[in-house]
Amino acid sequence: MSTIQVQDEQGVRIITINRPDKRNALSLDMYTSLTEYLIQGESDNAIHAFLIKGQQDCFTSGNDVADFLKNSNLDAKHPAFRFLFSLLDLKKPLVAAVTGPAVGIGTTVLLHCDLVYADPSAKFQLPFVNLALVPEAGASLLLPQLVGPQKAAELLLLGECFDANTANVLNIVNEVVSEGEIFDYALAKAVKLANQPPQALQATRELLRPNKDLVRKQMERELEQFAVRLKSDEAKNRFKAFLNKA
Numbered sequence: 001m002s003t004i005q006v007q008d009e010q011g012v013r014i015i016t017i018n019r020p021d022k023r024n025a026l027s028l029d030m031y032t033s034l035t036e037y038l039i040q041g042e043s044d045n046a047i048h049a050f051l052i053k054g055q056q057d058c059f060t061s062g063n064d065v066a067d068f069l070k071n072s073n074l075d076a077k078h079p080a081f082r083f084l085f086s087l088l089d090l091k092k093p094l095v096a097a098v099t100g101p102a103v104g105i106g107t108t109v110l111l112h113c114d115l116v117y118a119d120p121s122a123k124f125q126l127p128f129v130n131l132a133l134v135p136e137a138g139a140s141l142l143l144p145q146l147v148g149p150q151k152a153a154e155l156l157l158l159g160e161c162f163d164a165n166t167a168n169v170l171n172i173v174n175e176v177v178s179e180g181e182i183f184d185y186a187l188a189k190a191v192k193l194a195n196q197p198p199q200a201l202q203a204t205r206e207l208l209r210p211n212k213d214l215v216r217k218q219m220e221r222e223l224e225q226f227a228v229r230l231k232s233d234e235a236k237n238r239f240k241a242f243l244n245k246a
């Protein structure tokens, strides 16, 4: 079974992260598949919106921590960062359905989504500093803009888990949807987007992102810092501690 599954339905490309034995941790190959499915969908005239999801018990536990240890050389060609830059350049709208853990990139990805739905099982976390890393996906710019500087500092410096209601109050998610209904609900919203006049939809989406160049610049700065931190002993010790369940 593929670790990234794709299904096109009613004008929506549904992308499902599917690596349940590792809590949907994202490996290099998985990022590459995610990027390819987005790029293909962008050029497919039958696709008008994307929906990203995991399974009922997990969205994603974020980057595969074992990969961080194995591949500590990082630049803009790294599959995770290629994926993040492809999100920044997306023209068609992206909807997320969050269930269970959404850790690290699992939360920062949401800052690039147009509509985000979560169910009560969703648990968000930005444990970059906890792992001796720095944020990515432009979160160091987008999060303070969204939730305010103090709250962003709390979420990024302490790296504690927060629940769906908190994410809703902070405007990280649009709505908390009952368990068992979230995937149908999020798909119905994505189909609704897919049925909007596509050129007006994409033009409006572009207008809603007036600081895209600034976000790109910040993502490049984050990438530089991330590359340095990833090689540090303090980060390697944190990765080993997680993998050894210390």
Ligand SMILES: C/C=C/C(=O)SCCNC(=O)CCNC(=O)[C@H](O)C(C)(C)COP(=O)(O)OP(=O)(O)OC[C@H]1O[C@@H](n2cnc3c(N)ncnc32)[C@H](O)[C@@H]1OP(=O)(O)O
Residues within 6 Å of the ligand: 021, 022, 023, 025, 026, 060, 061, 062, 063, 064, 065, 066, 080, 101, 103, 104, 105, 106, 127, 128, 131, 136, 242, 243
């Ligand atoms: C550029 C992007 C950067 C980032 O995304 S940084 C963030 C990186 N992610 C993390 O630090 C999260 C690590 N994972 C966790 O904290 C926990 O997991 C969860 C809270 C997500 C879930 O906890 P629970 O339900 O108790 O599951 P479990 O027993 O910890 O995990 C089951 C199996 O999955 C593996 N696993 C979980 N997350 C990851 C991961 N992110 N990278 C690699 N493996 C992971 C474990 O090791 C274990 O494996 P085994 O059954 O073989 O012992």
